[in-house]
Amino acid sequence: MRPRTLLLVPSLLWFTAFFVAPLVLVLIHSFGRMDLVTFEMRFDWNLQNYRNILDPIYFRTLLRSLALSTSTTILCALVGLPVAYFISRQNDRWQRGLLVLVIVPFWTSFVVRIYAMVNALENGGPIDTLARDLHLVSGRINVLYTPKAIAIGMLYSYLPLMVLPIYVALERIHPSVLDAASDLGANGWQLFRRVILPLAVPGLAAGAVIVGISATGEYVIPEILGGGKTLMLGNVIADQFLNVGDYPFGSAIAVSLLLVLTLLLLVGRGTQRMEAIT
Amino acid sequence: MNLRRHGFVALVSLFALLFLWAPLAMVSANAFNRNELLTGWDGATLQWFREAIGDAQIRDALRQTLIICMLCTALTLPLAISAVLWWRGAARRARRWFDVLVYLNVILPEVVFASAMFLLFVRLHVSTGLVAVVIGHSVWNTAFAILILQARLSALDPALEEAAADLGANTWQVFRRVTVPGLLPGVLVAALIVFTFSFDDVVTSFFLAGSQVNTLPLVLFGLIRFHVTPEINAIGALVMIFTASVTLVAYVVLSRVNKIRRGALPTGLA
Numbered sequence: 007m008r009p010r011t012l013l014l015v016p017s018l019l020w021f022t023a024f025f026v027a028p029l030v031l032v033l034i035h036s037f038g039r040m041d042l043v044t045f046e047m048r049f050d051w052n053l054q055n056y057r058n059i060l061d062p063i064y065f066r067t068l069l070r071s072l073a074l075s076t077s078t079t080i081l082c083a084l085v086g087l088p089v090a091y092f093i094s095r096q097n098d099r100w101q102r103g104l105l106v107l108v109i110v111p112f113w114t115s116f117v118v119r120i121y122a123m124v125n126a127l128e129n130g131g132p133i134d135t136l137a138r139d140l141h142l143v144s145g146r147i148n149v150l151y152t153p154k155a156i157a158i159g160m161l162y163s164y165l166p167l168m169v170l171p172i173y174v175a176l177e178r179i180h181p182s183v184l185d186a187a188s189d190l191g192a193n194g195w196q197l198f199r200r201v202i203l204p205l206a207v208p209g210l211a212a213g214a215v216i217v218g219i220s221a222t223g224e225y226v227i228p229e230i231l232g233g234g235k236t237l238m239l240g241n242v243i244a245d246q247f248l249n250v251g252d253y254p255f256g257s258a259i260a261v262s263l264l265l266v267l268t269l270l271l272l273v274g275r276g277t278q279r280m281e282a283i284t
Numbered sequence: 285m286n287l288r289r290h291g292f293v294a295l296v297s298l299f300a301l302l303f304l305w306a307p308l309a310m311v312s313a314n315a316f317n318r319n320e321l322l323t324g325w326d327g328a329t330l331q332w333f334r335e336a337i338g339d340a341q342i343r344d345a346l347r348q349t350l351i352i353c354m355l356c357t358a359l360t361l362p363l364a365i366s367a368v369l370w371w372r373g374a375a376r377r378a379r380r381w382f383d384v385l386v387y388l389n390v391i392l393p394e395v396v397f398a399s400a401m402f403l404l405f406v407r408l409h410v411s412t413g414l415v416a417v418v419i420g421h422s423v424w425n426t427a428f429a430i431l432i433l434q435a436r437l438s439a440l441d442p443a444l445e446e447a448a449a450d451l452g453a454n455t456w457q458v459f460r461r462v463t464v465p466g467l468l469p470g471v472l473v474a475a476l477i478v479f480t481f482s483f484d485d486v487v488t489s490f491f492l493a494g495s496q497v498n499t500l501p502l503v504l505f506g507l508i509r510f511h512v513t514p515e516i517n518a519i520g521a522l523v524m525i526f527t528a529s530v531t532l533v534a535y536v537v538l539s540r541v542n543k544i545r546r547g548a549l550p551t552g553l554a
Contacts, residue, residue, distance in 0.1 A: 013370035014382075017363045017426060021385055024423045028400035031407060088296040095290060104297075106535075111304040113531040115484050117504045118520040122307035124508060125314070130323075132310065165304065223393020226486050230509060240395040247399045248491065257403070260396045267393070 036257035045251065055258030064242060064259070071238040072266070074153060075221035078160040079168075082217050083210055085161070086168035090209070091202060093169070094176040105173070112166035120230050123159045124150065127231070151233030159231040160221050167220070168213035175209030176202070211278060219267055239263050308524065315517040322514065332518035342503060342519060349483060349499040352414065356421040356482040357475050363422070364429035364474060365467070371430075372437055389427035397424065398491035405492070412494035420488040425481055429474040436470025469538060476534040480527050 036056070038049045059065060093104045111119065126133055129146040137143045149155050179202070187201050225240030232238070239259060246256030315333065319326035336342055371379055401420050405412050444466070448458045486501045493502060500523065507516055 010370060010373055013366045014374070017367035017430070020363055020426065021389070021423070024401065024404075024419055025385075025389060025397075028397070028404040031403050032396075032400045035403060085296065085300050088293040089300045092290055092293040092297040104301075107301055108304065110528060110531075111308060113480070113527060114308060114524040115501065115504075115520070115527050117484075117486055117501045117508070118311065118524050119308070121504065121508045121516065121520055122311045125310055126307045132306075162303065162307070165300065219391055219393065223395055225395040226505070230505075240393065243395055243399055244491070247402055253403055253406070256399060260399055263393065263396060 032257040032260055035254050036261045038254040038257075040252055040254050042250070042252060047254075055255050056262065058255060059259060059262055067237065067239060067242055068262070068266070070153065071222055071240075071263075074157055074160070074238065075218055075224075077157050078164065078221045079214050079218045081157065081161045082165055082168035083214065086165060086172055086213060087206060087210070089165075090169045090172035090206070091176055093173055094179070095181075101177075105170075108166050108169050112163075116163070116226065119163060120159060120227060123155075123162055123231060127155050127158065150231065153232065153237065155231040156224075156228050156237065159227045160224060163227065164217045164220060167216045171212040171216070172206055172209035175206050179205055207278075207281075211274065215271065215274065218270060222267060222270075223263060311517050312521045312524070314514060315521040317514060317517075320514055322517075332514040333522070335515050336518040336522065339515070341498075342500070345498045345500045345503045348414070348497055349501070352417055352421065352489075352497075352499060353479050353482040355418045356425060357479050359418065359422045360425045360429050360478050361471065361475060363426045364433055365471065367426075367430050368433040368437055368467075369463075371434065386427045386430050389424050390431065392424075394424070394487040398488045401488070402491045412492045414497050416492040416494070417489050417497055417499070420492045421482045421485055424488075425478040428481065429478055432474040432477060433467065433470045436467060436473075440466040473534045473538055476530055476537075480530050483530075484527060 034049075035047075037051045037053070038047055039054065040047055059068065089108070093101055093108070096104065125131055127147075127150040128134065129148065129150065133149075134147045137147050149158070184197065184201065187197050192200065223240050224238060225244055228235075228237040228241050229244075232241075235241075239262075243256050243259050243263070246252050246259065250256075313325075314322055316328040316330070317325060318329040318331070367382075371382060374382070398420065401416070401423075402412065405416055410416070440463070445458050445462050448462045449455075453461065484501060485499075486505050489497075489499050489502055490505065493499065500519075504516065504519060504523075507513075
């Protein structure tokens with residue numbers, strides 16, 4: 007072994023013992039069965055745990071997770087694209103300042119951010135008061151502790167993760183490219199549809215992957231903003247491991263979550279290839 | 285700023301920034317609010333900060349959090365540094381495999397990682413607690429530190445080391461006088477970021493803390509599920525100031541270093 011290879015040993019051992027091994031353990035356990043009275047593990051090597059996920063209670067949670075992460079990703083893209091474009095069209099100084107303004111909230115403590123959202127969305131909180139003063143709702147807004155609050159909380163948490171990659175993609179567009187399009191008679195919509203959007207696609211794709219994956223596996227946000235019901239897969243996994251103690255079933259859900267994410271990634275890559283070809 | 289030309293996007297951006305900042309501003313303002321029920325503004329007070337700092341549970345949690353952060357940083361850095369030193373000169377294929385491992389670490393939903401680690405400890409009959417939390421944090425933080433150091437290294441031109449070798453420096457001297465100074469700002473930034481990530485973590489800690497360990501984010505996580513109180517606002521404001529200033533230091537260090545070395549070393553790592 008060359009001496010240089012020795013440098014790899016510590017981190018490789020580290021990742022093998024505490025990253026690969028635990029995940030393999032989860033995979034193995036997903037085919038096992040646990041007696042919830044005696045807490046004895048048996049390995050029957052069948053798919054019973056996976057079949058149990060098809061039970062409407064859990065399957066609905068799976069669908070809800072996907073619906074919430076999809077809508078969060080779309081919301082992030084809808085808001086993130088104009089913001090990233092706006093930042094990318096400023097001079098260097100303003101760009102740096104605006105980027106800091108987008109990133110700093112992301113760097114402040116995660117729990118505190120979610121807590122701030124609880125404050126904002128509460129009945130009797132500022133949004134509720136505003137909505138009632140403007141007569142937008144009769145009674146209360148009743149958003150907190152619903153799936154809507156989870157989507158808003160995830161948009162709030164992940165927006166910077168969408169803005170940054172789109173900004174990186176758009177920042178490279180030279181102003182003269184946009185000027186040329188305008189000079190050739192493109193109106194605002196055509197400029198967006200034919201020039202800006204195609205150039206933003208790599209950034210949008212990167213942002214969608216990061217936001218989509220984070221959102222699908224989210225645990226803290228549904229726990230707090232969703233009111234602690236088992237609203238998303240992350241909560242069901244945590245519940246199985248920490249409260250119920252059914253490790254095999256928890257493992258099967260964890261493996262399924264990873265399978266779903268892999269599938270989404272592959273579909274995403276596939277459509278991108280298709281677009282590249284056509 | 286070119287506002288008129290970008291009327292619509294400017295408006296969306298303004299609202300987005302407001303959306304990002306207003307809730308944090310509200311927490312900070314309410315930390316000083318004399319009105320205990322937070323139904324309105326009754327003037328400023330430092331009472332909630334006094335109560336937060338005087339709370340034994342909070343102080344103990346802060347102490348444990350800092351111990352975990354420091355141990356995690358101390359464990360993470362050598363692992364990451366040695367990994368990137370290998371990575372830099374490794375064969376392309378090996379590098380790619382290693383990159384996949386690192387990216388998987390970063391991208392894996394934390395709740396899956398945390399349950400897997402929890403299962404590992406349960407099956408090995410090792411009790412969870414401080415050590416488990418430190419190990420857990422150090423796994424994905426090593427991956428983040430590797431990414432940061434890789435970015436720094438790719439900004440470091442190999443020609444510098446070759447030049448040093450041509451001028452008669454031996455392997456150790458090249459490493460000591462060229463590679464280390466080049467890598468150092470990256471190490472500093474990685475240390476600050478790992479520290480903040482560990483300080484801020486909820487999920488891994490929640491699964492691996494057991495009954496003995498309580499970190500500050502876990503205390504907050506427990507408290508905010510039930511109620512909103514001025515004291516939590518005060519703790520939140522303090523935590524915000526802490527994490528924001530650590531990252532600000534990292535940012536300033538980075539831009540300073542890049543400025544000083546401009547010309548001597550190519551800049552990179554944003």
